[in-house]
Amino acid sequence: MEREEINLKLESQKKFFESGITLDVNYRLEILKKLRTLILTNENELINALKDDFHKPSFETIATESRLVMSDLNLLIRKLRKWSGKKRVRTPLVQFIAKNYIVAQPYGQVLIMSPWNFPFLLSMEPLIGAIAAGNCIVLKVSQQVPAVSGVIKNILKQLPEEMILFVSGDHSVSDHLLNYKFDYIFFTGSGRIGKQVMAKAAQNLIPVSLELGGKNPCVVADDAKLDYAAKRVAWGKFINAGQTCIAPDYLLIDKKVKERFIELLIKEIKNFYGDDPEKSTDLCRVISSSSATRLGSLMNTGEIVAGGIFSAEKRYVAPTIITGVTGDDAVMEDEIFGPVLPVLEFNDFSEIFPVISRHPKSLAAYIFTGSRTRKREFMNRTQSGSVAVNDTVLQIASSHLPFGGIGPSGIGRYHGKKSFETFSNMRSVMEKSNLVDIFVRYPPYSRLKENIVRLLMR
Numbered sequence: 001m002e003r004e005e006i007n008l009k010l011e012s013q014k015k016f017f018e019s020g021i022t023l024d025v026n027y028r029l030e031i032l033k034k035l036r037t038l039i040l041t042n043e044n045e046l047i048n049a050l051k052d053d054f055h056k057p058s059f060e061t062i063a064t065e066s067r068l069v070m071s072d073l074n075l076l077i078r079k080l081r082k083w084s085g086k087k088r089v090r091t092p093l094v095q096f097i098a099k100n101y102i103v104a105q106p107y108g109q110v111l112i113m114s115p116w117n118f119p120f121l122l123s124m125e126p127l128i129g130a131i132a133a134g135n136c137i138v139l140k141v142s143q144q145v146p147a148v149s150g151v152i153k154n155i156l157k158q159l160p161e162e163m164i165l166f167v168s169g170d171h172s173v174s175d176h177l178l179n180y181k182f183d184y185i186f187f188t189g190s191g192r193i194g195k196q197v198m199a200k201a202a203q204n205l206i207p208v209s210l211e212l213g214g215k216n217p218c219v220v221a222d223d224a225k226l227d228y229a230a231k232r233v234a235w236g237k238f239i240n241a242g243q244t245c246i247a248p249d250y251l252l253i254d255k256k257v258k259e260r261f262i263e264l265l266i267k268e269i270k271n272f273y274g275d276d277p278e279k280s281t282d283l284c285r286v287i288s289s290s291s292a293t294r295l296g297s298l299m300n301t302g303e304i305v306a307g308g309i310f311s312a313e314k315r316y317v318a319p320t321i322i323t324g325v326t327g328d329d330a331v332m333e334d335e336i337f338g339p340v341l342p343v344l345e346f347n348d349f350s351e352i353f354p355v356i357s358r359h360p361k362s363l364a365a366y367i368f369t370g371s372r373t374r375k376r377e378f379m380n381r382t383q384s385g386s387v388a389v390n391d392t393v394l395q396i397a398s399s400h401l402p403f404g405g406i407g408p409s410g411i412g413r414y415h416g417k418k419s420f421e422t423f424s425n426m427r428s429v430m431e432k433s434n435l436v437d438i439f440v441r442y443p444p445y446s447r448l449k450e451n452i453v454r455l456l457m458r
Contacts, residue, residue, distance in 0.1 A: 001167060003176050009165055010109070010180055013136045016162035017108055022134040025084050029077060031131055031159060036073050038155045039066060039124070045154075046120055049147035053119070055285040060239060061120075068397065069124040075399045075416050076132045083420050084134075086429075094456045097433035104424035106134035107207075108183035113174060113197070115189045116142035116287055117243040117337075122211075123152055126186045127164070129419025135184070138165045140177055144287055182206055184423065191408055198411075209412030209422060211245070212405055213335050214362035218248035218392065219352055219378065222256045224368035228390070230264035233341075234272060236366075236392025238319045241284035242339035246364040248392050249336055250325075252352045255345045262323065262343065266306045269319045277318050278309075285315040286338055292317050295338040301329040302342065327355055349374060353381050360408040361385075366392050385409055 001009075021027055039046075043066050050056040050065065086101045110130045114123035123141055130137045139156070141149045149168050156166045167173060178185075178200040187197045188211040201208045218236075220229055237248050253261055273280040286292050289312040296310040299320060307320030317339050325331060325342040332342060346352055356365075365384035369375055375389055385405035388395045395401055399416035414422050440452050 017136045045151050049151045052147040053145045057282045065120040072399045110135045110184045111138050111182045113140045113187045116144040119145040119148040122188045130423040132420050133423035136163050140167045210410050212410045213245040214409040215249040215359045216362045216364040217356045218366040220253040221369040222254040223370045229368040230268050232391050234268040238339050251343045298331040361406045363405045363409040
């Protein structure tokens, strides 16, 4: 789509929003229900598209893309009338006689920029929240997933373009869109690009949500249930070939159980993907040849005890475990975003906190322990967007848990009701009665009026 065409469509969309059509809750519900039908009827096409783009198994498409969207979508449809209604709040005595309430109104035109790693989920999740709130949306998808982009485009072309405009293209298209004065910007991607988005938004004072990432720590204490922990760490790390913003990025394990746990972890990799993971139909490929090369370069440290194989040509990186890693190694510098798991050991539980605090606040944090004391200490002394105890990644599956980061790992929250609130201006309203007009607030002031104010505003 050429820039001139984009500009014309943006102006048309602005006029559509100003017409007030999207303020009608019934209209929003009609769009959401139609979208639900379109997703279900195109699910097989989505499965095939993700196989083309990622070699992604059908189970992962259903479990981590289409049905996560459906879960949120069904909740929004069920609750939208309630959430979009007036919410009465307490009126203080000083406002007598009045009533106070909060009403949700759409921002207007919203730009959603989605990434390549979960291209359907991370396009549709914010999209349905923006629709539910009554906005008009421009959805900019990644050009690195052409097959999935095609499915999304085919779905959205059956909805009003004035409300939902699909845009694809390279970074120049993104830059062009960011120069437009949207009313809200929702970006999911790397911290590097997130900084650029925020800088652009700041020029026009546009509010933003940034869903980024980070080095998510995963701690295995000596009292963890090791067999369960091994399965759950292996699953959370290697699903989507590790290209998951909340995947465990590195492992901190008590030295007393390290050997046993590594054995169990290697066993689970074999159980999941067989003797030759490259032949497995259940292991994704990485997004590009350059990504495979980058991940391969991170293997030049420590001792590889599993995997260690990669092919840039085939975009293949084997599930890899590296022991003997130190905090200064290259693999511990930035978010790995691939199926490479470095392992660090500790002798005392207190040693984990200096290691974790060396890195910016992460999107997720994980701990495996049977101790309430250790769990509480971990949650009190670490900061992250989310935390899971005795599991990994699955916290994202709840529509009732707001999802988002903290500091460098992101700004803002969404999922379920929080998606609706994120894309809504939660407008405060006071309606004052004309039955009486209290004299106290008006000059001339006096000692009596001061005493009345003190009494009223206790």
